[in-house]
Amino acid sequence: MAEAKVFPMNAFVSVLRGEAADQAQLDMLAYITQAESLDADMAPVAQALSKAWIYEQEPGLTAYAEGDIAKLGNQVKVEALPESDAARAQAVLDILSGLKEENAALKAEVEKLTAEKADLAAKIGPLEAKVKTIDAANAAGEQQVSVATTKLNEMTSKLNDLMAEVEKVKSQGVVVAGVAGDGAAASADAGMSTGPEVGGEPEADFGLGGDAFGGDNW
Numbered sequence: 683m684a685e686a687k688v689f690p691m692n693a694f695v696s697v698l699r700g701e702a703a704d705q706a707q708l709d710m711l712a713y714i715t716q717a718e719s720l721d722a723d724m725a726p727v728a729q730a731l732s733k734a735w736i737y738e739q740e741p742g743l744t745a746y747a748e749g750d751i752a753k754l755g756n757q758v759k760v761e762a763l764p765e766s767d768a769a770r771a772q773a774v775l776d777i778l779s780g781l782k783e784e785n786a787a788l789k790a791e792v793e794k795l796t797a798e799k800a801d802l803a804a805k806i807g808p809l810e811a812k813v814k815t816i817d818a819a820n821a822a823g824e825q826q827v828s829v830a831t832t833k834l835n836e837m838t839s840k841l842n843d844l845m846a847e848v849e850k851v852k853s854q855g856v857v858v859a860g861v862a863g864d865g866a867a868a869s870a871d872a873g874m875s876t877g878p879e880v881g882g883e884p885e886a887d888f889g890l891g892g893d894a895f896g897g898d899n900w
Contacts, residue, residue, distance in 0.1 A: 686761045687713055694758040697729055698736065698743065714760060716768035717775050724778050731771045735763055 693706040703711065703725035711728040712720040714735060720728055737743060739761065763771055 686759045688757050688759050689713075691754060691756050691758050694736075694760065697732055700726075700729055700733075703729070710760065714762055715771040715775060716762055717772055719779075720775070723782055724775055727774060727778055728771075731763070731774070735767070736760070 689710045690706055693704075693710045696702075696704070696707050697710060701707075703722050708720050708722070708725060711717070711725060711732050714732040715728050717724075717728065762768060
C-alpha cells in the first residue's frame with residue numbers, strides 16, 4: 683500500500699460532498715485510486731470509489747455535520763486504496779476513459795459528416811434545380827415530338843388515302859375512255875356505211891323513190 687499523503691481539508695470535504703472537482707480534488711482522487719491520469723469527466727466515478735474507501739477507513743465521518751468536518755483542521759492525511767482495489771478502480775476508470783475517447787472520436791466524425799453533408803447539400807441544390815429544368819425541357823420536347831408524330835401520322839394517312847383515290851380514279855378513267863372510244867368508232871363506222879353521203883348533189887327523188895316533182899299533180 684502506498685504511504686499516506688496529506689491533502690487540503692477543503693479537497694477532502696468536497697470529495698465527501700460530491701462537489702465539482704477542482705485540481706486539488708483531482709490530485710487527491712488520483713492518489714486514492716492510483717490512477718495515472720484523471721480529469722473532470724471521470725471525477726464522479728473516482729469520487730464514489732474514494733468516498734467508499736474513506737468511509738470504510740473512518741466510519742465516524744458519516745456522523746459529522748458539514749461544518750464539523752471543516753473543524754477537523756486545514757489538512758487531512760489520506761491513504762490510497764489497496765493494490766487489488768486500486769487495480770479494480772483503475773480498470774473501471776480505464777473503461778470510462780476509453781468510452782470518453784470513443785465518444786470524442788464519434789463526435790468528431792459526426793461533425794465531419796455534418797460538414798460534408800452541408801457541402802453536398804450546397805452542391806446538390808443547384809444540380810437539383812438544373813435537373814428540374816432539364817426534366818421540364820425534356821417533357822416539353824417529348825410533348826412536341828408527340829404532337830409532331832400525331833400530325834405526321836395524320837398527314838401520312840391522308841396521303842395514303844389520296845394516293846389510293848388517285849389510283850382508283852386512274853384505273854376507272856382508263857376503262858371508261860376505252861369503252862367510249864370503241865363506241866364512237868363503231869358509230870362512226872355505222873354512219874359511214876348507212877348514212878347519206880355528205881356533199882355532192884341531192885338525189886332527184888330525195889330518197890323517196892320516183893320523181894317528186896313529176897306527174898300531173900304539179
